[in-house]
Amino acid sequence: MAGVVKMPSQNDFARYRDDFPVLARPMNGQKLAYMDTASSAQKPRAVIDALREALDRDYANIHRGLYALSQTTTQKFEATRRKVADFIGASSENEIVFTRNTTEAINLVAQSWGRTNLKAGDEIIISGMEHHANIVPWQLLHDQIGIVLKIIPVLPNGTLDMDAFDGLLSDRTRFVSIVHVSNALGTINPVETIIRKAKAYNADILVLVDGSQSVTHMPVNVLGLGCDFFAFTGHKLYGPTGVGVLYGRAALLNAMPPYQGGGDMIETVSFAQTTYKPAPARFEAGTPAIAEVIALGAAIDYVAAIGMDNIAAHEGMLLASLVEQLETVPGLTFYGTGPDKAGIVSFTADWGHPSDIAMILDQCGVAVRTGHHCCMPLMQGFGVEGTVRASLGLYSNVDDIISLMNGVTKAHKLLGA
Numbered sequence: 218m219a220g221v222v223k224m225p226s227q228n229d230f231a232r233y234r235d236d237f238p239v240l241a242r243p244m245n246g247q248k249l250a251y252m253d254t255a256s257s258a259q260k261p262r263a264v265i266d267a268l269r270e271a272l273d274r275d276y277a278n279i280h281r282g283l284y285a286l287s288q289t290t291t292q293k294f295e296a297t298r299r300k301v302a303d304f305i306g307a308s309s310e311n312e313i314v315f316t317r318n319t320t321e322a323i324n325l326v327a328q329s330w331g332r333t334n335l336k337a338g339d340e341i342i343i344s345g346m347e348h349h350a351n352i353v354p355w356q357l358l359h360d361q362i363g364i365v366l367k368i369i370p371v372l373p374n375g376t377l378d379m380d381a382f383d384g385l386l387s388d389r390t391r392f393v394s395i396v397h398v399s400n401a402l403g404t405i406n407p408v409e410t411i412i413r414k415a416k417a418y419n420a421d422i423l424v425l426v427d428g429s430q431s432v433t434h435m436p437v438n439v440l441g442l443g444c445d446f447f448a449f450t451g452h453k454l455y456g457p458t459g460v461g462v463l464y465g466r467a468a469l470l471n472a473m474p475p476y477q478g479g480g481d482m483i484e485t486v487s488f489a490q491t492t493y494k495p496a497p498a499r500f501e502a503g504t505p506a507i508a509e510v511i512a513l514g515a516a517i518d519y520v521a522a523i524g525m526d527n528i529a530a531h532e533g534m535l536l537a538s539l540v541e542q543l544e545t546v547p548g549l550t551f552y553g554t555g556p557d558k559a560g561i562v563s564f565t566a567d568w569g570h571p572s573d574i575a576m577i578l579d580q581c582g583v584a585v586r587t588g589h590h591c592c593m594p595l596m597q598g599f600g601v602e603g604t605v606r607a608s609l610g611l612y613s614n615v616d617d618i619i620s621l622m623n624g625v626t627k628a629h630k631l632l633g634a
């Protein structure tokens with residue numbers, strides 16, 4: 218019937234789980250409960266097939282070959298650029314730069330935009346819950362040109378202290394770089410408000426959003442957010458490793474110098490002078506991850522067909538149940554208890570070390586992450602070395618939660634006695 222959107226049911230989500238071959242393999246003699254999607258997502262068969270096909274049917278180098286095979290591969294590669302632009306609501310595929318991952322995307326902005334536009338004493342605001350990928354590139358700029366890093370504090374419930382943010386904005390503020398969804402806490406940050414406030418303070422302040430965790434858990438629209446840059450990584454979006462994305466507004470990208478030099482990013486080269494192609498090509502020196510970019514297109518087709526709203530609703534329902542059940546376990550402390558959360562739960566136990574808990578969970582077939590989650594300053598702020606983190610994906614189900622709960626109960630019996 219026209220105009221009626223079909224919502225996937227829980228049965229549909231059970232079916233999607235069968236799309237992920239690795240989830241069918243037993244782990245330590247148990248059914249695998251993969252709860253480390255925030256670190257890297259498992260791959261659906263559609264992505265595995267696209268990767269294989271890109272290698273065994275359509276493979277050639279791109280952009281430069283006049284022969285049909287190269288042209289087909291180029292078309293498939295560039296089709297992913299258009300899919301990414303549509304998926305995140307960019308105005309044009311020319312605003313999509315392929316990088317190796319989020320880390321490289323942020324380093325690109327720091328080194329290209331930052332080194333060109335910043336001087337000693339200029340201020341960049343980040344938050345206390347950033348992944349190292351959104352801290353260290355700015356610290357390098359501090360060492361290289363003397364910029365000053367200012368940090369939005371994190372409140373005890375794992376949300377940002379937005380009043381403190383207001384106080385950090387100053388006449389020296391040039392850039393804000395902020396994580397959309399915390400990989401360690403699951404907190405969904407009010408990035409629209411941050412962008413609006415920064416730009417109201419000074420329209421020239423630029424904002425980068427680290428969308429590594431948000432693109433995987435919820436719909437994202439960069440124009441709606443009003444950000445200048447947006448970075449994410451393919452392997453967390455059910456795609457392959459080795460490919461990431463930097464979105465940048467076209468005018469900004471075209472005003473930025475290349476970050477790396479080499480083939481495919483130039484217009485002409487002579488020993489006297491080299492001229493560069495417009496964005497995005499000027500930021501894609503050398504042969505890219507061709508097959509992986511094509512397979513990222515398959516990953517986007519896959520999640521778009523399910524619908525990011527539906528994925529968010531499915532994970533939201535499981536998250537509520539996971540939190541409710543974990544809260545019944547004595548001695549747990551939770552990190553990231555604010556109202557807006559994606560499918561990530563972080564906790565410590567007063568009866569056991571996170572690594573010991575994770576090892577017992579592993580014996581029960583449950584894969585969780587422990588440690589600082591590449592957020593050492595955040596962990597220091599909470600006064601812990603690390604946490605146990607369980608994170609959900611579109612393939613997660615109630616059985617995963619039951620396995621996790623059985624594992625945590627066993628760990629409590631063994632370690633807490």
Ligand SMILES: Cc1ncc(COP(=O)(O)O)c(C=O)c1O
Pocket residue numbers: 255256318319320321348350351396398399400427429430450591
């Ligand atoms: C919020 C966030 N930012 C950045 C990264 C870095 O991603 P990558 O290692 O793929 O560059 C991660 C990965 O865990 C992340 O969760």
